[in-house]
Amino acid sequence: MPFMMVLATIIISGAVLLLGGPRLFCPHLLPIWESESPARLNFSPNQLSGFDILVVLSKLLSRSISHSAFGPWIKLSFREVPTDQQISLTMPLQTSQADLDAYIAADGRSALVGVSWPGPQQLLFLSALTEPAMLLLLARNNCKVRPLGAVNVRNRIELLRPDLCTMPLLMPFVGATLTTSCSQKCGLVRRGFEYDLVVSLQIPSEASGQQVTVFRQIFTILQFSKHEIHASHQARPSDADPSTKWMESVPFSFKADDPSLWAKVCKDYNPIHISAIAARMLGLPGIIAHGNHVAVKAFASLEQSTLPTGYAEFCRKENPRWMEIAFIRPIKVPTVLNARVSMRPSNSEDSSNEYMAFEILEKDKVCIRGRFGYS
Numbered sequence: 001m002p003f004m005m006v007l008a009t010i011i012i013s014g015a016v017l018l019l020g021g022p023r024l025f026c027p028h029l030l031p032i033w034e035s036e037s038p039a040r041l042n043f044s045p046n047q048l049s050g051f052d053i054l055v056v057l058s059k060l061l062s063r064s065i066s067h068s069a070f071g072p073w074i075k076l077s078f079r080e081v082p083t084d085q086q087i088s089l090t091m092p093l094q095t096s097q098a099d100l101d102a103y104i105a106a107d108g109r110s111a112l113v114g115v116s117w118p119g120p121q122q123l124l125f126l127s128a129l130t131e132p133a134m135l136l137l138l139a140r141n142n143c144k145v146r147p148l149g150a151v152n153v154r155n156r157i158e159l160l161r162p163d164l165c166t167m168p169l170l171m172p173f174v175g176a177t178l179t180t181s182c183s184q185k186c187g188l189v190r191r192g193f194e195y196d197l198v199v200s201l202q203i204p205s206e207a208s209g210q211q212v213t214v215f216r217q218i219f220t221i222l223q224f225s226k227h228e229i230h231a232s233h234q235a236r237p238s239d240a241d242p243s244t245k246w247m248e249s250v251p252f253s254f255k256a257d258d259p260s261l262w263a264k265v266c267k268d269y270n271p272i273h274i275s276a277i278a279a280r281m282l283g284l285p286g287i288i289a290h291g292n293h294v295a296v297k298a299f300a301s302l303e304q305s306t307l308p309t310g311y312a313e314f315c316r317k318e319n320p321r322w323m324e325i326a327f328i329r330p331i332k333v334p335t336v337l338n339a340r341v342s343m344r345p346s347n348s349e350d351s352s353n354e355y356m357a358f359e360i361l362e363k364d365k366v367c368i369r370g371r372f373g374y375s
Contacts, residue, residue: 045132252301298339
């Protein structure tokens with residue numbers, strides 16, 4: 001079935017390009033074909049239909065093919081893009097119980113207790129709910145990133161107003177707006193260029209009526225490219241601290257069909273996540289797990305473990321919070337992983353910005369490394 005979806009993507013790609021394009025098949029997606037910025041969609045991205053997803057995948061595929069055929073235009077400038085060329089997209093966000101149910105199914109637990117859940121899970125749920133906006137931005141004609149020639153190397157997730165992001169407030173709320181944009185500058189690294197795609201969630205303030213940013217996620221995308229310039233090294237979450245003292249690791253499993261469950265939440269149906277055949281055709285050993293989904297299952301397992309009570313207390317604070325995740329190695333499913341945390345990293349000197357470190361390992365090799373904390 002997953003391979004048939006990949007085949008359908010190729011067929012629909014040709015149909016969309018040859019038989020009238022988006023005006024005929026999906027007029028509500030027309031703004032991603034247009035070059036004007038900012039552009040606006042009039043539907044919530046978490047409500048993309050199956051056909052919509054196939055069309056977006058087709059658009060990503062056609063952009064990548066045209067990039068390969070017509071030259072490495074991404075190398076024209078890696079320092080700065082003129083302001084009038086900034087790419088952005090806005091759209092409403094409407095949530096429902098179905099979104100929460102899909103998240104719980106992918107989480108691996110039968111239910112969440114009420115609507116109060118640990119800080120990491122709240123961050124990751126909002127991350128998944130808003131991720132389709134980033135995928136729609138990647139599909140735009142004038143986006144600098146070549147979709148199928150790039151990888152998500154790290155994310156930073158920020159919950160700025162946790163009091164306004166509880167499920168009782170989000171689910172009936174109809175005034176929420178998502179804004180997604182591509183950074184005007186990109187960083188030069190050893191393997192190519194890194195771009196930041198930023199997704200922000202705004203809701204109207206009851207006091208002023210103006211939009212308030214309550215949540216933000218920054219996707220750092222690596223666009224592979226050969227160059228002769230040597231990039232300087234900067235400390236990042238992917239850099240290990242050998243002096244960190246870890247708590248006992250907690251094992252958890254990843255099934256072969258788990259990526260499909262997560263794709264229903266975040267709408268990321270990249271072929272490497274749903275088809276072993278497609279993944280092997282792209283040089284990977286098999287179906288690869290979504291990075292954020294691995295973090296979701298890791299924190300679900302940690303929550304149900306017998307770690308010291310200090311861990312649970314730390315995760316349930318109500319302050320504004322953030323998470324940084326670095327994806328170091330791809331994780332082929334099915335597999336068994338181990339999650340571990342350090343409540344007091346040795347370099348944590350600022351008590352006003354406390355955090356814990358975490359790692360997810362497969363056979364003693366670190367696949368994901370990150371930090372979760374409060375500001």
